[in-house]
Amino acid sequence: MILTRDFYERDTLTVAKELLGKVIVHETSEGLTMGKIVETEAYIGPEDEASHAYRNLRTPRTEVQFGPKGHAYIYLVYGMYYCLNATSGRLAGKPEAILVRALEPLGGIEIMLRRRDVSNGNAANLTNGPGRLCMAMGLTKKQNAADLCFSPLHIDVGEVVDEEDIAQSTRVKVDHADEWRDRPWRFYVRNNKFVSKL
DNA sequence: TGCACGATTCTCT
């Protein structure tokens, strides 16, 4: 069953936490790929220096974050990798998003292996990182702004992760020397081997 | 119009 809009229209930190255990599904001409979310990070709109929408910066790139919740925000980093986010938040028009940092492959693994061109044969590295999971799921800028409630790219109600299995920490690769750096806005499933970093 | 750099990953040492 697909998550409905109201799931995303809540406090972003809550949504980031509850996204753990949910299942991302992408239907393409190549076939179906699915993966369980095991790691997320929250990026809270204008006041978060680490967010692209810091200071309400509204550009063609960040535009999606200002739109309806429950849409995909996909952007290019380092000129070669994509990152998948879901827009969220209680306030309409406030740019908040959740970065999906890692998945546990559930379906279409053959397709993922092909897309990732896993030369070392290590399937454990298939989706344990924001850039990697986009490659494995076949996500590019084309899916940017896709409605996660309806499109071929959507998120299913998976399993509920026990509170005790949820770990919280500071975000990865956010080194700005200000108060936002140390916010524990990263969530992950404890002891899951597909989490990107411990 | 030009330029420095990033919500990363891979390879080689």
Added chain:
DNA sequence: GAGAATCGTGCAA
């Protein structure tokens, strides 16, 4: 553990 790959974006000029 360090360095390269690689290009769209935001900001200065």
